[in-house]
Amino acid sequence: MRLFRRNLLRSGLGAVVGISLTTAAPAASTIVNSLTGFTGDSTLPATQTAATTAGLEFASIAGLAEDFSSDPTVAFGATGAAFGGLYAGDGGRNYMRTIDDYAFDSYVAEVTVVVDTLATDVVFFGMGSGNITQWGVPDFAGAPTVFMSPENEKLMTNSVNGISGDWENPPPGNNNDWLGNPAPGLLSANAGTHRLRMSFNAPAKEWVGAIDIDYAGGPFVADATTVTYTLTNMFDDGGFVTIGWPTNPSKIYFGGDDGAIFKDFSVVVGSAPSENADFNGDNLVDGQDFLIWQKNFGVGTSHEAGDADGNSLVNDADLTIWKTQFGGAPAAIASVPEPSTAILAACGLIAAMWASRRA
Numbered sequence: 189m190r191l192f193r194r195n196l197l198r199s200g201l202g203a204v205v206g207i208s209l210t211t212a213a214p215a216a217s218t219i220v221n222s223l224t225g226f227t228g229d230s231t232l233p234a235t236q237t238a239a240t241t242a243g244l245e246f247a248s249i250a251g252l253a254e255d256f257s258s259d260p261t262v263a264f265g266a267t268g269a270a271f272g273g274l275y276a277g278d279g280g281r282n283y284m285r286t287i288d289d290y291a292f293d294s295y296v297a298e299v300t301v302v303v304d305t306l307a308t309d310v311v312f313f314g315m316g317s318g319n320i321t322q323w324g325v326p327d328f329a330g331a332p333t334v335f336m337s338p339e340n341e342k343l344m345t346n347s348v349n350g351i352s353g354d355w356e357n358p359p360p361g362n363n364n365d366w367l368g369n370p371a372p373g374l375l376s377a378n379a380g381t382h383r384l385r386m387s388f389n390a391p392a393k394e395w396v397g398a399i400d401i402d403y404a405g406g407p408f409v410a411d412a413t414t415v416t417y418t419l420t421n422m423f424d425d426g427g428f429v430t431i432g433w434p435t436n437p438s439k440i441y442f443g444g445d446d447g448a449i450f451k452d453f454s455v456v457v458g459s460a461p462s463e464n465a466d467f468n469g470d471n472l473v474d475g476q477d478f479l480i481w482q483k484n485f486g487v488g489t490s491h492e493a494g495d496a497d498g499n500s501l502v503n504d505a506d507l508t509i510w511k512t513q514f515g516g517a518p519a520a521i522a523s524v525p526e527p528s529t530a531i532l533a534a535c536g537l538i539a540a541m542w543a544s545r546r547a
Contacts, residue, residue: 216289219455220453224265247284247318248260267302269451272447281320283319287439290438291434299383301449312326332419332433341374344366351430370412393420395417398410440455465512473516488502494506
C-alpha cells in the first residue's frame with residue numbers, strides 16, 4: 189500500500205510565536221496497557237466500554253470509504269490490536285487514541301507495532317485529535333497534530349499548526365511535504381517488530397520521535413531519532429493561534445491498516461526530560477565531559493557515553509547542552525546568568541579542536 193501525501197496550498201503566513209495563555213489544563217493520566225486483555229472488536233459496545241475504562245477510545249468504526257470492501261474494525265486477541273484487513277486503498281485504516289489530552293504535560297509515550305511489511309501495513313503514532321481524514325492520514329489539515337510514520341529507511345514526520353491548519357516542519361524539512369528522518373536498517377519489504385517512542389517537553393513545547401528497529405523487548409534503544417519539533421504554533425495564544433490546543437484535542441493516537449498489530453502501549457506523564465552534560469559524574473561540566481562526548485559521537489547510547497538529553501543518541505544536540513552547562517554543576521546551571529570570558533574562551537578552544545578532528 190502506498191502512503192498518500194499531497195502538497196497543501198500555503199497561506200503565506202510564516203512561523204509566528206504568540207503569547208502563551210496562562211489557563212491551566214487538567215492533568216493527563218499515565219496509561220500502561222498491553223492491548224492484549226481486550227476481547228472482540230471495536231464495533232462491539234462491550235469492547236468500547238472496556239477501552240473507555242482503560243482511558244482509550246476508537247477514532248471511527250465506520251471506515252474511510254464505504255464504496256468498496258473495507259475492514260475498519262480494530263480486532264483484539266492475544267497478540268494485541270489488529271487494525272483492518274489486507275485491502276487495497278485505505279478502507280481499513282483506523283486509530284485508537286487516549287481520552288485525555290496531553291499537550292500541557294511532559295510525557296514519554298511508546299507502542300510496539302508488528303508488521304508483515306511496512307510497504308503494506310501503514311503505521312502512525314502521534315498527538316492530536318487522531319481523526320481519520322483525507323487518504324486516511326490522521327488530522328490531515330485544519331487541526332494541530334504532530335506524528336511519525338515508519339517507511340523504508342526513513343522515519344517520516346509531519347505537523348499541522350494552529351494558525352492556518354497547514355503543514356509545518358523544522359529544518360531540514362519544508363512545509364510542502366513530510367520530513368524524512370534517516371532510519372538505516374528499517375526496510376519496508378521486511379516483516380518486523382518495531383517500537384515507537386515520542387517524548388514531549390511541555391514547558392519547552394518540544395516533541396521528538398524515535399524508533400527501536402527490530403525490537404526484541406526490554407528497555408527502549410533508539411536506532412533513529414527525528415529532528416526536534418517546537419510546537420509553539422500549535423497552542424492557542426489569543427492572537428495568531430486560534431485553532432490550536434486546547435481548542436482542539438491533543439490526544440495520543442496510534443493506528444494504521446492492512447493488519448498492522450499494535451501492543452504494549454504506554455504514556456508516562458512526568459517532569460520535563462532532564463538535561464545533564466556531566467557525563468563522568470564529578471558534578472562539574474568541563475573538558476573531560478567534552479572528550480567523552482567526542483569519543484562516542486554517533487555511536488554512544490547512554491548518558492555515561494555523552495547522551496545529555498536522554499534520547500539514547502550521542503549527537504550535536506548533546507554538544508549544545510554541554511556548551512550551555514559548561515563550567516558548572518548541572519543542577520546549578522539555571523542560576524548562572526551568563527558565561528564568563530574564560531568559559532567562552534575554553535568553549536572556543538574545544539570547539540576548534542572538535543572542528544579540526546572532524547575535518
